[in-house]
Amino acid sequence: MLSISQLVDMQWKLGMAVSSDTCRSLNSPYVSLLLKIAEPSGQICQRSFEMTIPQFQNFHKQFKEMAAVME
């Protein structure tokens, strides 16, 4: 086995960006993911990132393809 980190948990959130310092009137939905990763040393670290809806749909498509390949 390679010493690669393992995915331990995945949390998601769906939100709507309403306003920002550069644009006071936004209307932008996004998905944010929080991954809990166990490093080879055993230490757990967290990585979070955001996607727009089209990006998330692409993300979802990748996983569906992975699942299809495994069948």
Add this chain to the structure above:
Amino acid sequence: MLLVLSEDHKEHLSFLPKVDSAVVGEFGRIALEFLRRGTSPKIYEGAARKLSVPVETVQHGVEGLMFLMTESSKHMISEVDFLDSVLVLGFGEELNQILLQLYLQHHAQIRSILSQLPSNLPAYHNLEWRLDVQLASRPLRQQVVPMVTMRLLLVGGGAGGHSSRVLQTDPSSLLHLISTLEAALATMKSSHARRIFRNIK
């Protein structure tokens, strides 16, 4: 206050009277560029070739000149003290005047460069923010939770370049943060702080 120059320093500077004033002026310019942007061996090699002296002599001359300027600027020594400090080198009147002019013209700029040197902690550069409404999460659907996401952009801090931290908070914590920061700013106007600032000036 008089500068006390070490023997090595005096030796490095002893090269200066052997070249003419235009060259001293040029060395002064190189020394200041050194402070602003660092130096490269090519500059020293070019000058050494033109003057037919070893590269080391040119390098020591420029570095000695730079050190003289930074030490003088650091302590903000007066014109008189500068001339007295330089007298010990035994240079001619013309060279002493050139060095003095170099000091007078650039000490403010040198002080401003020196003040930026000890930056150990990252410093504020910019704050970007976004107001979000969380609508759903893995454990709970049909929510309406306002959240403020911020990106704090920092500069310096040993890493040299830029770094950023992404933070998230709810509106009431943000209000608390704002009032804490305002209270901190308000202490600048307290009589205790005013007394201290008056005494420093």
